[in-house]
Amino acid sequence: MNFTLLILGPPYSTQASSSALRFARAALASGHSIYRLFFYHDGVHNASTQITAPQDESNLPQQWSELIEQHQLDSVVCIAAATRRGVLNEQEAKRLGKAGGNLSDGHEVSGLGQLVDASLNADRVITFG
């Protein structure tokens, strides 16, 4: 089955992001595919390079980047939700006159159209919020 994951929860505050990550790993390990990861609402914080976890805790944004890299996943961060919350790629940061971008590797910023496309083309959409 081909999944789209809609991730609304931020890292650490709730279980949502961690559950989504585990679901993604389990789905891929079972031979399913992932059409797209879409980070929206507070979920955009999962794509911030500025997040630093204590030594004895897992770094969720880093783990997302690793999973995306390993499986060459399509990952989109909603630009409107991310800009409001200070998650910017280099290009956006420059355009908005901010000090620097902080978008983790593997993600691209784009619009809600990518969520619509992903909802139409995946077999199932699973929301983690």
Place this chain on the structure above:
Amino acid sequence: MDKQATDKPEDKDILLVFRHSPYGNALAREGLEAALACGAMGAKTSVLYINEGVWQLLEPQDSRAIDCKNQAAMASALPLYDVDAIWVDEDSLKQRCLTSADINAGKIIGTAHVQKLLATSKSILSF
């Protein structure tokens, strides 16, 4: 009050479920923006207001004092984006002592129709 839920949704349709109250966090607003995007892109789109989500349709509501956009006013834009299938869960209204006179949009449907909607929609986004 019940209206027939879509019996045979086309293969590619999207249902957005609004479960949270209009203010306090941005889920209601960003969920609605997602619904408008679905409509704008021509996707066959339905929305379901359930649980605390029914408060989003409360009329009148005035959010100026908390510097937020009026959620009911934003929801009234749905038909302009060709999102005409707006469903409201009857039990959720009853539990909150609300009636059709308190909300500004939507067709009120019973539990069986809600279940059918959830069971037959191809893609469900939950906010």
